Amino acid sequence: MTAAREQPLELTAISHNEGVDAAVSAARRVIASLLHAGDGSAAEMKEVADRLNAVADHLDEHAPAMDQRMVDMWSGEGITRHDPVTGPENTIAPPLHLTGKDDGSVEGVVALGLPYQGPPGHVHGGISALLLDHTLGVANHWAGQSGMTAELTLRYHRPTPLFEQLTVTGEQIAVDGRKIRTRGAITARGEVCVSADGLFIAKHLPRPR
Ligand SMILES: CCCCC/C=C\C/C=C\C/C=C\C/C=C\CCCC(=O)SCCNC(=O)CCNC(=O)[C@H](O)C(C)(C)COP(=O)(O)OP(=O)(O)OC[C@H]1O[C@@H](n2cnc3c(N)ncnc32)[C@H](O)[C@@H]1OP(=O)(O)O
Numbered sequence: 263m264t265a266a267r268e269q270p271l272e273l274t275a276i277s278h279n280e281g282v283d284a285a286v287s288a289a290r291r292v293i294a295s296l297l298h299a300g301d302g303s304a305a306e307m308k309e310v311a312d313r314l315n316a317v318a319d320h321l322d323e324h325a326p327a328m329d330q331r332m333v334d335m336w337s338g339e340g341i342t343r344h345d346p347v348t349g350p351e352n353t354i355a356p357p358l359h360l361t362g363k364d365d366g367s368v369e370g371v372v373a374l375g376l377p378y379q380g381p382p383g384h385v386h387g388g389i390s391a392l393l394l395d396h397t398l399g400v401a402n403h404w405a406g407q408s409g410m411t412a413e414l415t416l417r418y419h420r421p422t423p424l425f426e427q428l429t430v431t432g433e434q435i436a437v438d439g440r441k442i443r444t445r446g447a448i449t450a451r452g453e454v455c456v457s458a459d460g461l462f463i464a465k466h467l468p469r470p471r
Contacts, residue, residue: 438462
């Protein structure tokens with residue numbers, strides 16, 4: 263008999279408060295702050311741009327070669343740290359933090375700010391697609407058979423609010439040979455805002471080495 267898990271399993275990397283993760287958290291703040299500031303801001307934007315460019319110059323000067331970095335990114339066998347949805351090393355990741363549940367599904371919560379806006383006060387539909395594509399991919403990984411997205415069908419039921427807690431879910435529904443069918447949704451205040459049906463094909467591109 264398998265003992266029931268008391269804690270849900272972490273399926274995505276959690277940010278450290280140090281190293282590149284801390285710098286990425288700061289950069290996420292900068293992205294949101296710039297959009298909040300806009301052209302009406304009293305801040306001296308030329309100086310801000312110069313300082314940000316100096317930071318980027320410093321990072322580029324000390325970074326490993328790109329091909330080596332690609333190898334490093336893909337060296338682990340488990341969860342990724344660089345992806346654009348959950349990755350603590352990726353400034354454009356909100357980040358969403360996903361856990362695996364005993365019923366075979368995955369779930370995470372996230373609140374999205376101004377950088378992810380589409381219609382006024384609401385999440386851009388392409389951002390919802392990004393979150394769901396990735397969450398369905400992780401759900402397949404959790405279920406034990408993963409692949410590449412071949413089709414992703416989205417239904418936008420109601421606008422997805424910014425600044426509110428969203429729950430993102432994914433669940434593998436069926437595997438038929440190499441075809442994997444997976445479903446998911448984004449809900450806010452218990453109501454479905456976006457639902458997704460995905461067809462994934464069991465195929466994996468080779469990792470850089
Ligand atoms: C992606 C994996 C990442 C791995 C990470 C590893 C560890 C990290 C751990 C945790 C994280 C977990 C997951 C990662 C999270 C998210 C993943 C994001 C997913 C993506 O972001 S991924 C990028 C976008 N994605 C593409 O970039 C795909 C481009 N595309 C292709 O690479 C090919 O197109 C492919 C592979 C789709 C199929 O090519 P193929 O040659 O392998 O397959 P083939 O043609 O033989 O078809 C076999 C049968 O599928 C049917 N079929 C094929 N395609 C179909 C379609 N579109 N619609 C309906 N049916 C279709 C055929 O009709 C046939 O059916 P039948 O057998 O019945 O005839």
